Amino acid sequence: MNKSYIFAGIALLVLLSCGDSADSRFDSGYSDGYASGYNTVCKIRATMIEGDWDDKNYSRGYNAGRIDGSAACKAERN
Numbered sequence: 001m002n003k004s005y006i007f008a009g010i011a012l013l014v015l016l017s018c019g020d021s022a023d024s025r026f027d028s029g030y031s032d033g034y035a036s037g038y039n040t041v042c043k044i045r046a047t048m049i050e051g052d053w054d055d056k057n058y059s060r061g062y063n064a065g066r067i068d069g070s071a072a073c074k075a076e077r078n
Contacts, residue, residue: 022057029058033065034072041073 032049039047052058 025052025055025057026061028052029055029061029063030065030068031061032058033062033067034069035065036062037066037069037071038073039069041070042076 028050029052032047032051036047036049039045049062050058
């Protein structure tokens with residue numbers, strides 16, 4: 001029985017580690033965009049970003065994050 005549990009645990013870890021790279025690229029872009037939008041509107045500082053504009057998922061995430069980051073700064077100001 002113990003070998004079955006060990007095998008099942010290893011199989012679960014392998015499956016969980018297989019993420020979708022498109023989601024990862026979107027998330028990376030979103031994070032960069034959010035920081036950029038927030039910092040630009042709040043006039044905090046320049047933001048270093050990856051800027052992988054050739055990746056459509058990164059670009060979509062960046063644009064969505066920039067909108068949300070800008071809105072978050074504006075909401076905090078009110």
